[in-house]
Amino acid sequence: MISKDIVEAIKYLKEGGLVGIPTETVYGLAANAYNPLAIKKIFDLKKRPLNNPLILHVHSPEVLKEIASNIPQRAFDLASEFWPGSLTLLLEKQSHVPDLVTAGHSTVAIRIPNHPLTLELLSQLDFPLAAPSANPFSRVSPTTAEQVEKYFGSKIPMVLDGGASKVGIESTIVGIYEDETVIHRLGGIPLEQIERVVGKVKLKTMNDHSPEAPGMMKKHYSPLTKLLLVESIDTAIKKYQTEKIGLLLFHEDRTQYSHYQRLILSTDGSLENASKELYQSMIQMDEMNLDLILVEKFPDVGLGRSLNDKLKRAASN
Ligand code: TXA
Ligand code: MG
Numbered sequence: 001m002i003s004k005d006i007v008e009a010i011k012y013l014k015e016g017g018l019v020g021i022p023t024e025t026v027y028g029l030a031a032n033a034y035n036p037l038a039i040k041k042i043f044d045l046k047k048r049p050l051n052n053p054l055i056l057h058v059h060s061p062e063v064l065k066e067i068a069s070n071i072p073q074r075a076f077d078l079a080s081e082f083w084p085g086s087l088t089l090l091l092e093k094q095s096h097v098p099d100l101v102t103a104g105h106s107t108v109a110i111r112i113p114n115h116p117l118t119l120e121l122l123s124q125l126d127f128p129l130a131a132p133s134a135n136p137f138s139r140v141s142p143t144t145a146e147q148v149e150k151y152f153g154s155k156i157p158m159v160l161d162g163g164a165s166k167v168g169i170e171s172t173i174v175g176i177y178e179d180e181t182v183i184h185r186l187g188g189i190p191l192e193q194i195e196r197v198v199g200k201v202k203l204k205t206m207n208d209h210s211p212e213a214p215g216m217m218k219k220h221y222s223p224l225t226k227l228l229l230v231e232s233i234d235t236a237i238k239k240y241q242t243e244k245i246g247l248l249l250f251h252e253d254r255t256q257y258s259h260y261q262r263l264i265l266s267t268d269g270s271l272e273n274a275s276k277e278l279y280q281s282m283i284q285m286d287e288m289n290l291d292l293i294l295v296e297k298f299p300d301v302g303l304g305r306s307l308n309d310k311l312k313r314a315a316s317n
Contacts (some may be wrong), residue, residue, distance in 0.1 A: 002159045003158055016032060021131060026169070027145065028132065031129065039299060055132065071176075079260070089110050091107060145162070170188065171189070228315055
């Protein structure tokens with residue numbers, strides 16, 4: 001059921017049920033973070049391996065001190081700059097945070113999402129919400145309530161409808177350690193903006209199988225159709241005989257390819273709009289029964305770097 005009723009959402013969450021929640025990045029599949037039975041339902045429903053930890057969503061920075069310990073000043077600096085927003089902090093966890101949520105790690109991932117409905121929901125709960133993206137394991141993350149409903153339908157009692165996600169890709173995950181700051185996952189807040197606040201950061205690359213973040217695996221966010229991230233569509237397209245090609249275009253249409261399916265991500269040419277449309281467009285093309293989806297690399301700076309990272313993962317089928 002898709003609904004805007006917060007009271008209803010609170011009822012299900014307090015009972016230990018799962019609710020699809022809107023955030024500015026992507027929709028989450030939420031449960032009471034302090035109820036291990038509820039958390040277990042998330043892993044089961046997503047078919048997510050138990051070694052892949054979840055992000056806790058809270059409504060105020062004050063809550064940080066109740067969940068994390070030994071918090072370096074850099075965490076507060078980033079929080080005050082970007083929260084509510086698309087930044088997830090990895091910090092040392094307090095012992096009462098269930099091991100199931102953190103997959104046995106000594107760190108916990110926390111963020112304040114920037115969505116009015118979900119902030120209102122969180123402020124009325126006396127527990128944080130653990131919420132991974134609301135997609136079956138390794139599928140494309142949903143950015144609308146309707147897509148969550150398509151993925152999970154009757155298997156969850158409710159999806160809270162907050163409209164289309166404005167950022168459209170996941171949060172940037174930043175590990176704050178005693179002597180370094182590490183970006184574990186590129187996302188809605190560009191790397192350059194993080195560095196403006198805390199100075200030079202280390203970036204985990206796609207091929208790092210870091211034990212801290214088992215979820216940052218290479219294959220991720222994938223459509224079922226083969227997707228290729230290419231330097232130039234004009235060059236790449238010549239290699240294929242099939243007509244069943246879809247082009248995901250940044251901002252300019254390529255009318256010379258009128259016999260192929262084409263979707264334009266950002267009519268105004270902004271990376272923000274491309275980011276907002278990317279996942280839903282991937283899902284849309286996936287439903288067109290194509291042999292291949294081609295996407296051209298974005299300029300590799302700012303949000304473009306995050307988009308390229310998401311696409312590289314989508315392409316590594
Ligand atoms: O934008 C987002 O972050 C969305 C919305 C719903 O908030 N959530 C999201 O969650 O993308 P999920 O579960 O799809 O991705 C969370 C990532 C996983 O790759 C997981 O491995 C990592 O965060 N993570 C969570 N807790 C961690 C921890 N304690 N240490 C290392 N990595 C962690
Ligand atoms: Mg996810």
